[in-house]
Amino acid sequence: MSADLSAVPAGPVTAVLALGSNLGSSPQILTDAVAQLAAHELVQVTAESPLVVTAPVGGPPDQPEYLNQVIEVRTTLSPLGLxxxxxxxxxxxxxxxxxxxxxxxxxxxxxxxxxxSSDDEELTLPHPRAAERAFVLTPWSWMDPGAFIGGRSVFELADAAADRGGVRPYRAPAPSDPAAPEAHPVPEAHPAPSGITDAGAAGKAAQS
Ligand SMILES: Nc1ncnc2c1ncn2[C@@H]1O[C@H](COP(=O)(O)OP(=O)(O)OP(=O)(O)O)[C@@H](O)[C@H]1O
Ligand SMILES: Nc1nc2c(c(=O)[nH]1)N=C(CO)CN2
Known part of the structure; x- marks a missing residue:
């Protein structure tokens, strides 16, 4: 399949994004990331799932649990712009x-x-592993119980996913909660995040 991934859509397109974090102050990072996406003039965040805590799937066995979230946006960016x-x-x-x-x-x-649909390595759509990942499907189904991916119900796929038992709702700790989890340490000290600009986003077009 060869979709033109640089093509700017004629009107707003609905896209679904999955966010994940398991280093640093993950709840704050996800909150900031959604705000940074929403700050782009060609992106509107139209729905947000609840946050979920999830067991790591793949990768090093000793890595921390993840915080995951799914959001829906409306955008006039091209796919590669997004x-x-x-x-x-x-x-x-x-x-x-x-x-x-x-x-x-x-x-x-x-x-x-x-x-x-795209089978381009740079941007494969739908995401090639999303339909088997409860850490994506479960929060997505809570945000939009009628959603489909590749013609299949996200709700049903979430129920069938091998990692479904590793997903639970995130409960924000009360400030005085002794069980409040520490932020996962990031290996090196980093400067504070800088602002997001349009500079690297391809396919930018005037809002329609
Ligand atoms: N649907 C997609 N969403 C995001 N990146 C994609 C997509 N399809 C292909 N890619 C490409 O995958 C590359 C690697 O992405 P990344 O390092 O975030 O992978 P990952 O999140 O660790 O693993 P996974 O792809 O299994 O979720 C990116 O540079 C990007 O060009
Ligand atoms: N629980 C969980 N596991 C993962 C995640 C993630 O976001 N959450 N992301 C991965 C690569 O994208 C690989 N494994």
């Missing part, structure tokens, strides 16, 4: 790619972009 924006937001949170499926401050995957 990917570029996702990468900018990841970089603002010092995402490093060291080990495949290794721990990260922030990961943003594009799960669907309208009804687009």
């Amino acid at each position: 990917l570029g924006l996702a990468h900018q937001v990841e970089q603002a949170h010092h995402r490093e790619r060291i080990v495949r499926w290794g721990p990260r401050t922030l990961d943003i995957d594009i799960i669907t972009f309208g009804s687009l």
